[in-house]
Amino acid sequence: MAKVKIEHNKDMCIGCGACAAACDNWEMGDDGKAHPKKTELDEVGCNQEAADNCPVSCITVVEE
Numbered sequence: 140m141a142k143v144k145i146e147h148n149k150d151m152c153i154g155c156g157a158c159a160a161a162c163d164n165w166e167m168g169d170d171g172k173a174h175p176k177k178t179e180l181d182e183v184g185c186n187q188e189a190a191d192n193c194p195v196s197c198i199t200v201v202e203e
């Protein structure tokens with residue numbers, strides 16, 4: 140079972156690309172917004188950096 144869940148509020152995302160630059164679990168979609176490749180992980184890894192770098196704080200890391 141995953142220990143970390145990654146939540147992304149896509150409505151808030153401004154498509155700046157900071158998360159994708161900080162973490163390879165993030166990529167930019169055709170809609171101009173970011174999305175996480177995986178949302179359930181064993182470790183937070185660089186997703187915390189992605190969340191910290193997001194200017195609109197629309198990435199949330201939930202540790203279970």
Ligand code: SF4
Pocket residue numbers: 151152153154155156157158159172173189192193194195196197198
């Ligand atoms: S850093 Fe935040 S606002 Fe920028 S693309 Fe990623 S999720 Fe969207």
